[in-house]
Amino acid sequence: xxxxxxxxxxxxxxxxxxxxxxxxxxxxxxxxxxxxxxxxxxxxxxxxxxxxxxxxxxxxxxxxxxxxxxxxxxxxxxxxxxxxxxxxxxxxxxxxxxxxxxxxxxxxxxxxxxxxxxxxxxxxxxxxxxxxxxxxxxxxxxxxxxxxxxxxxxxxxxxxxxxxxxxxxxxxxxxxxxxxxxxxxxxxxxxxxxxxxxxxxxxxxxxxxxxxxxxxxxxxxxxxxxxxxxxxxxxxxxxxxxxxxxxxxxxxxxxxxxxxxxxxxxxxxxxxxxxxxxxxxxxxxxxxxxxxxxxxxxxxxxxxxxxxxxxxxxxxxxxxxxxxxxxxxxxxxxxxxxxxxxxxxxxxxxxxxxxxxxxxxxxxxxxxxxxxxxxxxxxxxxxxxxxxxxxxxxxxxxxxxxxxxxxxxxxxxxxxxxxxxxxxxxxxxxxxxxxxxxxxxxxxxxxxxxxxxxxxxxxxxxxxxx
Numbered sequence: 001x002x003x004x005x006x007x008x009x010x011x012x013x014x015x016x017x018x019x020x021x022x023x024x025x026x027x028x029x030x031x032x033x034x035x036x037x038x039x040x041x042x043x044x045x046x047x048x049x050x051x052x053x054x055x056x057x058x059x060x061x062x063x064x065x066x067x068x069x070x071x072x073x074x075x076x077x078x079x080x081x082x083x084x085x086x087x088x089x090x091x092x093x094x095x096x097x098x099x100x101x102x103x104x105x106x107x108x109x110x111x112x113x114x115x116x117x118x119x120x121x122x123x124x125x126x127x128x129x130x131x132x133x134x135x136x137x138x139x140x141x142x143x144x145x146x147x148x149x150x151x152x153x154x155x156x157x158x159x160x161x162x163x164x165x166x167x168x169x170x171x172x173x174x175x176x177x178x179x180x181x182x183x184x185x186x187x188x189x190x191x192x193x194x195x196x197x198x199x200x201x202x203x204x205x206x207x208x209x210x211x212x213x214x215x216x217x218x219x220x221x222x223x224x225x226x227x228x229x230x231x232x233x234x235x236x237x238x239x240x241x242x243x244x245x246x247x248x249x250x251x252x253x254x255x256x257x258x259x260x261x262x263x264x265x266x267x268x269x270x271x272x273x274x275x276x277x278x279x280x281x282x283x284x285x286x287x288x289x290x291x292x293x294x295x296x297x298x299x300x301x302x303x304x305x306x307x308x309x310x311x312x313x314x315x316x317x318x319x320x321x322x323x324x325x326x327x328x329x330x331x332x333x334x335x336x337x338x339x340x341x342x343x344x345x346x347x348x349x350x351x352x353x354x355x356x357x358x359x360x361x362x363x364x365x366x367x368x369x370x371x372x373x374x375x376x377x378x379x380x381x382x383x384x385x386x387x388x389x390x391x392x393x394x395x396x397x398x399x400x401x402x403x404x405x406x407x408x409x410x411x412x413x414x415x416x417x418x419x420x421x422x423x424x425x426x427x428x429x430x431x432x433x434x435x436x437x438x439x440x441x442x443x444x445x446x447x448x449x450x451x452x453x454x455x456x457x458x459x460x461x462x463x464x465x466x
Contacts, residue, residue, distance in 0.1 A: 013048050017056035020046065025065065025076065036066060036074040098213040098435075104427045115450040116418070116429030116443075118257075119320050120402065124375065124448055126359060126368045130319055133358035137351070148347030151338045153179025153326070157357040161326055164360075168289065169301040170310065172328050178337055179348050183287050183313035183325040184210065187250065189340050190283055190309055190327065191218045194248055202246040202280075204232055206405075206434035206442070208257040211250050224435060227259060229396045231267035234274070241278040248281050254296050255288040258434050258444040259405040260398030263297045272299060275307050282308045290317050290369055291376070291400045305330045316402075317369065318359055324352045376402055379447040386456050387445065390463060395442065404445045405431075412466050414443050420462040426455055 024030045036042070039057065043050045057074050060066045066074045105117035152158065158174040165172050180186040195201070197219035203211055205224035215222055223244045226233040232251070240246065253263040275282055284299045289312060300310040305328070313325035327337060341348070359365055377400070384394055384404060391409040398404070408414060414430035421428050431442030 013052050014056045014059065017042070017046055017048060017053055018060055021056070021060060022065070030076050032076055034076045035072075036076070038073060098209040098216075098433055100433050101209060101427070101429045102213070104422065108425075108427055112425045112427055113449070113452050113455055114427045115445050115455055116427045117446055117449055118429075119316065119446075120372075120448045124372065126318060126364065129359045129362055129364050129368065130322065130355070132362070133355045136358055137354060147350065149179075149350030149353065150347070151342055152177070152334075153348045154350050154353035154357060157324075157353045157360075158326075160357060160360055161328070165310070165328055168286075168295050168298050170298060170328070171304065172310075176305070176331055176334055177326055177328045178334055178341065179353050180311075180313075180325040180327060180341070181345065181349050181352070182315065182323040183285065183311060184214065185345070186311040186313070186325045186327045187211070187214060187283060187285070188217075189337055189344070190311075191215070191220075191248070192340055192344070193333070193337055194281055195220055199248075200244050200246040202237075202240060202244075202249040203435070204251055204256070206258055206431065206439045207250075208252070208285075209433045209435070212435060227256065227261065228267075229259075229261050230264035231261070232271065234267060234270045237271065238274055241274055241280065245278065246280060248283060249275070250283045250285065252285050252288065253298055254286055254292055255398060255401030255403070257288070258403055258429070258431075258442075259395060260401055260403045261396050262399060263299070265297050268297050268299055268302055272303055272307070275303075280307065284308050284310050286310060286312045287316055288401050291373060291402070293373060293400060300328070309333070314356055314360075317372070318356060318365075322352050322355055324349065324356045373400060376400065376448060379451070380404065383445060383447040383450045386450075390456065390459055392443065392459075402446050402448050404447060406443050406445060408441050408443055409463065410441075412441065412463065414440055416466055417443065417459070417462055420465060421458050424458045424462075426458050 021030075021036065030036070036057070037045065039050050039053045043053045046053070057066065057068075061068055061074070064077060067077050068074050101116055101118075105114050108114065152175070155174065158177045158179065161177050162172050162174045165177075180189065191214065195218055198221065200221040200223055201215055203215075203222055203224050204227040206227065207224070212222065221244075223240055223246060225237045225240050231253075253268070255262060274280070282299055282303075286298065298310070300308045309327060309329040311325065311327050313323070315323060327334075329337075380398065384397075387393070387404070387406055392406040395405045395407055408417070414428075415432045418428040418430040429444040429446075431439035431444070434442075434444065
């Protein structure tokens with residue numbers, strides 16, 4: 001029976017009644033044309049007043065979810081909310097599933113501290129450069145303010161990206177680059193291009209939680225390989241290829257998320273030999289590449305785009321709001337990806353692309369990244385020292401980036417620690433959401449978001465309870 005004995009904080013009883021009805025619609029317990037329970041009956045069921053149910057029904061009617069028929073009651077309209085991804089698995093998984101950190105970080109207001117989020121504070125971003133670029137576009141009356149973009153994307157930015165990517169020792173032309181609305185869209189398009197429901201995809205253990213979330217949408221099977229300080233465990237990698245024959249492998253090579261580790265040349269060489277042997281395609285997500293002081297190992301550089309697709313974006317270094325990503329790959333794959341892009345989003349976001357281009361070509365971006373790397377280095381040292389006093393130690397010492405992947409004291413479950421901290425308005429990133437059975441004893445900290453002493457006081461208090 002649905003009851004509201006302990007409604008969540010900041011959620012009214014009316015909203016709880018509405019959520020109960022929407023849950024019945026989403027799980028198909030109520031279909032199109034179904035009559036809703038009477039106001040009196042549902043008030044008894046939910047243990048609320050009749051006026052609460054009346055207001056909830058009226059709000060649902062205003063949203064077009066239900067309709068009132070005079071003298072008869074309320075009925076479900078033809079609009080049925082789609083099945084939520086969170087309903088694929090039991091509700092309890094919401095506490096530690098791949099959506100947990102994203103939902104908590106994005107929905108939390110400014111009163112929350114977010115050492116678990118995946119982005120830099122606004123004050124660390126090049127706001128003046130972005131504002132200057134916007135003023136420039138507005139003054140020139142650029143077509144990017146009103147027109148669709150070309151399928152491949154804004155040509156000057158693609159040419160600029162080709163030169164930047166060549167700096168990673170990756171031979172590429174601008175015609176091998178397609179702009180996307182984000183790095184996430186880049187991976188989504190590639191999954192649409194390469195995969196069918198039921199195919200198998202290989203991920204690192206642990207890995208960026210949104211890889212798991214996105215692959216759920218594509219209804220594929222996921223297998224994992226342990227990640228080491230120099231890349232995936234190659235022996236385990238070969239075993240997985242032999243046993244599961246995955247179609248794709250998705251990974252970071254620079255400052256792996258969440259561990260902060262970097263791929264070694266030897267591991268990269270052995271990995272690519274196995275990819276060739278087992279006909280494996282690799283998506284190399286290089287979103288953290290600009291955080292490197294010197295260019296590190298890239299699979300695409302060794303492979304020459306034979307099996308590797310190289311992607312990136314600027315959400316970590318320029319703006320998470322001005323979304324722009326890209327795909328660099330072999331010409332015959334680019335052609336098919338362009339068709340997919342047109343089918344799913346038509347033209348690209350040319351305004352964002354031109355704005356990003358203005359920021360990148362400005363000499364201030366180079367200085368911004370130099371200062372940012374130094375600032376992150378100081379923050380990593382400071383945060384690591386503070387965490388050490390709590391018995392939390394980094395698994396590796398990253399050479400750059402914003403993350404520390406920390407082993408918690410023995411017996412401490414990261415999910416329980418994160419839930420306790422959330423009650424104190426602190427959003428953490430428990431290892432559980434990054435996958436794997438061993439990750440539950442780890443926590444990912446964003447050093448740029450971990451300066452407040454209150455964070456460490458709450459961690460200390462919560463650890464004493466566990």
